[in-house]
Amino acid sequence: MAHDIGFEALAEDALLLRFGERIDSELNARVQAAAARLRQRLPQLECVPAYASLLLRFDPARWVGHDGSGPHRRLQDAVNAALGECGTIAATPRERVIPVCYGGEYGPDLADVAAHCGLAVDALIARHTAAEYRVAMLGFAPGFPYLLGLDPQLAVPRRRDPRQRVPAGSVAIGGSQTGIYPEVLPGGWQLIGRTPLRLFDASASPPSLLAAGDRVRFQAIDEDRFRQLAAADPR
Amino acid sequence: MSVSVLKPGLLSSLQDAGRPGHAALGVGRAGAMDGPAWQLANALVGNTRGEAAIECTLLGPSLRFEQAAVIALTGAAMAAHVGDQPIPLWTGCRLPAGSVLRLGGMTHGSRAYLAVRGGFDVAPVLGSRSSDLHARLGHRHGRALRAGDVLPIGAAEPLPGLALGDAVQPLPWSINPQPWFDFGGRPLALLRGSHGHLLDQPSQQLLHGAAFIISKDSNRTASRLDGHTLHLREPLELISEATLPGTLQLPPSGQPIALLAEAPVTGGYPRIGQIAAVDLPHLAQRRPGDAVCFRCSTLDEALTRLAARQQRLGRLIKAIAQRLEHA
Numbered sequence: 323m324a325h326d327i328g329f330e331a332l333a334e335d336a337l338l339l340r341f342g343e344r345i346d347s348e349l350n351a352r353v354q355a356a357a358a359r360l361r362q363r364l365p366q367l368e369c370v371p372a373y374a375s376l377l378l379r380f381d382p383a384r385w386v387g388h389d390g391s392g393p394h395r396r397l398q399d400a401v402n403a404a405l406g407e408c409g410t411i412a413a414t415p416r417e418r419v420i421p422v423c424y425g426g427e428y429g430p431d432l433a434d435v436a437a438h439c440g441l442a443v444d445a446l447i448a449r450h451t452a453a454e455y456r457v458a459m460l461g462f463a464p465g466f467p468y469l470l471g472l473d474p475q476l477a478v479p480r481r482r483d484p485r486q487r488v489p490a491g492s493v494a495i496g497g498s499q500t501g502i503y504p505e506v507l508p509g510g511w512q513l514i515g516r517t518p519l520r521l522f523d524a525s526a527s528p529p530s531l532l533a534a535g536d537r538v539r540f541q542a543i544d545e546d547r548f549r550q551l552a553a554a555d556p557r
Numbered sequence: 558m559s560v561s562v563l564k565p566g567l568l569s570s571l572q573d574a575g576r577p578g579h580a581a582l583g584v585g586r587a588g589a590m591d592g593p594a595w596q597l598a599n600a601l602v603g604n605t606r607g608e609a610a611i612e613c614t615l616l617g618p619s620l621r622f623e624q625a626a627v628i629a630l631t632g633a634a635m636a637a638h639v640g641d642q643p644i645p646l647w648t649g650c651r652l653p654a655g656s657v658l659r660l661g662g663m664t665h666g667s668r669a670y671l672a673v674r675g676g677f678d679v680a681p682v683l684g685s686r687s688s689d690l691h692a693r694l695g696h697r698h699g700r701a702l703r704a705g706d707v708l709p710i711g712a713a714e715p716l717p718g719l720a721l722g723d724a725v726q727p728l729p730w731s732i733n734p735q736p737w738f739d740f741g742g743r744p745l746a747l748l749r750g751s752h753g754h755l756l757d758q759p760s761q762q763l764l765h766g767a768a769f770i771i772s773k774d775s776n777r778t779a780s781r782l783d784g785h786t787l788h789l790r791e792p793l794e795l796i797s798e799a800t801l802p803g804t805l806q807l808p809p810s811g812q813p814i815a816l817l818a819e820a821p822v823t824g825g826y827p828r829i830g831q832i833a834a835v836d837l838p839h840l841a842q843r844r845p846g847d848a849v850c851f852r853c854s855t856l857d858e859a860l861t862r863l864a865a866r867q868q869r870l871g872r873l874i875k876a877i878a879q880r881l882e883h884a
Contacts, residue, residue, distance in 0.1 A: 330751060333801050334834045334859050338751075345796050357581075370580040370799040372823060377799035379577070382860055383867070392860065460583035461797060461823030464692050468797070505693070522582075524682045524694055530582040 327356075327405070331394040334382050339401065342374040345498075347470045349374045350458045354415075354535035356405055363404040367397075371534045372459045373468070415456070417537040420502065420517050422493050423548040424450075428516035431481070435495060435512050438478050447542055449473045450514065455500065455538040465504035465522025465530040469538060472500045484510035491516045493540065504530075515540075518552035558624045558675065558710035562702050566618035566660065569702040571677050571695065572670075573609040576685035580799065580822040587689040587699075590777060590818050590841035591668050593737050593870055594632035598672035600874040601629035601649045601732070603716045603881045608676025609686035611702070613669045615844065617660020618702060620671075625654045625721040626710065627674035632738070633666030633842060639725050648731035649716075649881070653723045666738065666842040674719075678711035691778050691819045718881040730880070732873065739839040742847065746833035746854035746862070750805060752793060753829045760787035764829065768848040769813065775845060777819040782849060786811030789827060797825040803837050805830035815840060833859040835866050 328340035339356065342349040353376050357369040360378070368379040378397065385393030424447045425432040436446040455471040462468075477498040488494070488509040493502050496511035503509060504521035521531045532538065543551070562569075572595060575588020589595035589612055598610050611618070617635055622628075630637055630646045637644040639656045646669075652658065663669060679686050679696040688695035697706075715721060719728060747765070756764065763785045772781035788811055799822060800806075806814045806826035815832060816824075817840070832840060833854055843849055 331856055332751070332828075333748070333803055333831050334856070334863055336801050338798070343796065368578050368580060370822065372798035373796045375798045377580075377801075379580070383864065392857065394856070459797070459823060460581060461799075462583065462821060464579075464583045464694065466583050528582070529579075529584075529683065534581060 329394075329398050329401075332377070335379055337378045337380070337394050337397055337401075339376040339378065340374065341376070345373045345458070345470070347456055350456065350470060357534070360401065360404055364400060372461070415535050415537050416533075417539065418532060419539050419541050420493070420519060421543040421547065421551060422451075422515040422517050422540045423543050423545055424515035426545070428548070429493070429514040431512040432514045435476070435478050435514055439475055441475070446476065446514075449476055450500075451540045451542050457532050457534050457536045457538060459534050460530060460532065463503075463505060463507050464524070465532070467501055467521075467532045467538070469500045472498055474498065476500075478512055480510040481512060484508060488513065489516060491518060491521070493517060516548070518548050558626070558712070560626075560673065560677075560708045560710060561621045561623065562618055562704055562706040562708070563621055563657065564619040565702045565704055565706075566613050567616040568614035569611050569618045570688040570690060571609045571679060571702075571708070572612040572687045573685055574607045575687050575818065576683050576689070576694070579683055583822055584683060584694065585689060585692060585819055585822050586802070587687040587692075587695070587777070587819050588685070589670065589687075591632055591670070591838040593838055593866070594668070595670045595672075596870065596874065597647070597732065597737060597877075598629045598631040598670040599676075600877045601631070601647070601728075602627050602672050602674040603649075603713070603719070603878065604672060604674065604676055605878070606676070608672065608711065609679065610670045610672040611677065613660060613671065615667050616662045617669060617671075619657060619659045622652050622656045622658065623654065624710075625652065625723070626656075627651050627716060627719050627721065628658070629672050630660075630669060631672075631734070632669035633663040635663040635669055636661035642725050644725070645727050645731060647734050648728045649719050650725065650727040651719055651722055652725055656725065663844075665740065667844045668841055673710055674716065675711035675713035678709045689819055691821075716881050718883055732877065736869065739842065742843075743839070744850040744852040745836040745840055746859060747805065747851040748831040748833060748854055748856055748859055750828040750830040752789070752807075752827035755789045755791075755793060755827065756829060757788050757790045760789075763787060765851055765853050768850050771843045771845050771847050771849060772812075773845040777817055779817055779820065780815045780840060780843070780849075782813045782815065787813060787829065793827050795825045795827060797823045800824040801831070803832040803834060804828050805832060817841060833862065835859065835862045
């Protein structure tokens with residue numbers, strides 16, 4: 323699988339592995355497989371997966387070649403060797419079910435989004451919960467998942483006026499992407515619901531509920547259930 | 558042992574080497590903006606374990622030391638006093654119990670480090686005591702220091718070369734800041750960026766030679782560069798990928814942005830250059846209104862300079878430790 327990866331030395335301690343230039347679940351699955359393999363074989367590297375690329379951070383002093391070759395060249399050889407043995411996707415991804423209370427005060431943009439998509443609110447919820455998503459990467463803020471797999475009919479432009487304070491747990495659609503705000507954050511995505519789960523807790527292990535590569539499903543819950551789960555502070 | 562914050566200064570926060578290893582969770586590294594100055598401040602008080610220090614910005618805080626302490630100040634030039642007595646920078650200094658240390662405005666540079674023997678001993682978050690102001694991680698959710706904050710100081714053996722006492726007493730020697738602080742505003746080495754070749758011809762020339770100005774709208778996340786707008790030959794839509802401190806990004810406005818210690822871990826703007834790691838502390842010391850020029854450099858040169866600086870820094874830290882071992 324290593325033959326068609328592009329390598330780019332981004333900085334003294336950073337090498338980017340590029341698998342493609344598109345947002346595409348198959349490309350992203352290759353990124354996750356490579357990250358899993360490299361974490362196992364070269365644990366001294368920090369692996370940062372994104373949609374179609376994988377950033378490696380390393381200590382350049384530990385990768386200097388005896389023949390005078392630079393650390394990036396040596397690391398690239400080690401990466402090729404590690405990935406060369408790797409067939410297709412190895413590990414079965416985890417599945418996480420995210421309970422969501424759709425609409426009302428928890429999803430103030432739900433009706434607008436449904437209207438934009440030409441769907442009844444119930445039909446929109448049914449479609450959003452029917453899909454299986456994959457966490458393409460975490461970014462923007464600690465624990466914020468960028469999810470692949472949104473039903474194309476649910477794509478909706480970002481808000482013209484971004485909110486200064488999006489509540490923690492908000493489930494949102496921005497363009498063709500869907501994601502979950504882990505904390506109170508500014509944001510321009512359309513809010514369709516909210517989960518009572520805590521997506522990020524720095525004192526927990528692991529701190530993030532989700533990891534890149536995870537499979538995710540949304541499950542509709544009502545307000546009572548939301549309050550119950552929120553009071554239990556579940557992970 | 559503790560220190561009380563009387564006045565917080567403009568933006569003071571606890572920083573250490575930062576929080577590497579969590580970018581895949583969306584957590585950036587944060588950490589001291591001027592790494593060598595932070596390391597030397599710790600070395601001058603005999604700290605050896607990457608203890609957290611206070612990073613001060615433009616105007617330093619006023620602090621009361623409830624017990625006798627040993628401190629060191631490095632980084633930007635600023636006035637520092639206990640009572641009427643000036644406290645020298647780039648050396649260790651013992652302070653008696655009850656000392657009020659008043660740090661003034663910085664006259665050169667924008668970030669100074671205050672280390673204390675034993676370190677500021679707050680609870681680490683994900684392995685680091687650094688405050689990530691942007692992601693709200695660290696001591697008190699990563700917020701800047703406020704008046705009334707009390708910071709615990711870790712226990713440490715007394716130093717033979719700098720015993721505690723009841724008078725303000727600096728060491729009889731100091732280190733030369735010259736190699737560690739850029740007094741001349743030298744051009745910063747810029748490595749090729751992934752999309753630098755897509756800049757139009759005038760923009761390429763501006764990037765390697767013109768003077769940019771550090772915008773007031775700069776912080777620990779990024780320095781925005783005013784003075785010239787740059788343009789790509791044609792617009793470029795990129796998908797998000799991992800970002801790094803030191804990356805020079807070009808958003809659609811044409812105003813370049815240099816990512817710094819608290820850079821978000823992902824982003825999608827074109828990358829028109831990468832500032833050499835060895836020059837990032839110098840960028841971090843530029844003040845709003847200061848000029849920044851770039852010169853073309855290569856990865857090989859940057860790696861060589863970085864290795865040389867690390868060697869030199871390691872040697873100096875060792876020499877300081879040896880001097881502190883002897884009274």
